[in-house]
Amino acid sequence: KQWYQRRVRALNPENMGHCIKNLAKYLKPGGYFLFRDYGRYDLAQLRFKNGRCLADNFYARGDGTKVYFFTQEEMDKLFTEAGLVKVQNTVDKRLQVNRARQLKMYRVWIQCKYMKPHSS
Numbered sequence: 001k002q003w004y005q006r007r008v009r010a011l012n013p014e015n016m017g018h019c020i021k022n023l024a025k026y027l028k029p030g031g032y033f034l035f036r037d038y039g040r041y042d043l044a045q046l047r048f049k050n051g052r053c054l055a056d057n058f059y060a061r062g063d064g065t066k067v068y069f070f071t072q073e074e075m076d077k078l079f080t081e082a083g084l085v086k087v088q089n090t091v092d093k094r095l096q097v098n099r100a101r102q103l104k105m106y107r108v109w110i111q112c113k114y115m116k117p118h119s120s
Contacts, residue, residue, distance in 0.1 A: 009037045009068045013058055016068075017078050024082040027116040033084060038069045039091055039108035045069045070110045084114035 008016050020033075027033060038044060040057060044067070052059045057069045072089050080086065092109040 008035075009070075010066050011068070012066075013055060013068055017081060020078050021082040024079075024084055024116060027084075029116055029118040031116050032087070033079065033112075033114045033116075035075060035079075035112040035114075036092075036109055038067065039093075039110045040069045040071050042069060042108040043105050072110060075110055075112050079112065079114040083116070085117050086112075087115050088113040 008019055011019055023033065045057070045059070048059045052061070054060055054066065059067050059069075061067060072091060076086060076089055089110075089112045092111050094107045094109075096105040096107055097103070098105065
């Protein structure tokens with residue numbers, strides 16, 4: 001089986017669909033596209049200060065890199081419009097505790113697995 005795993009969070013949201021369509025072209029029929037990235041309202045998103053938001057849910061970090069926070073619906077739309085079939089699309093919510101610093105961190109990830117269908 002063929003697998004692709006890519007991070008698209010740093011792309012401008014306007015370019016994400018184009019990127020996924022291009023990657024889907026290179027998948028063999030029956031190949032999978034794996035996706036795991038930040039979900040909406042992850043701790044990393046909630047920590048951003050004023051002035052860091054470039055667009056809805058799209059932020060610039062202090063080092064100049066950019067990050068987007070996804071929803072299941074957005075990812076489903078992007079992958080199905082690229083001709084891929086949903087195998088899995090879930091939200092992974094976790095509470096991580098830093099015992100030394102007594103911090104509770106609520107993390108949210110979107111995990112997707114989409115397949116390129118076999119030719120009919």
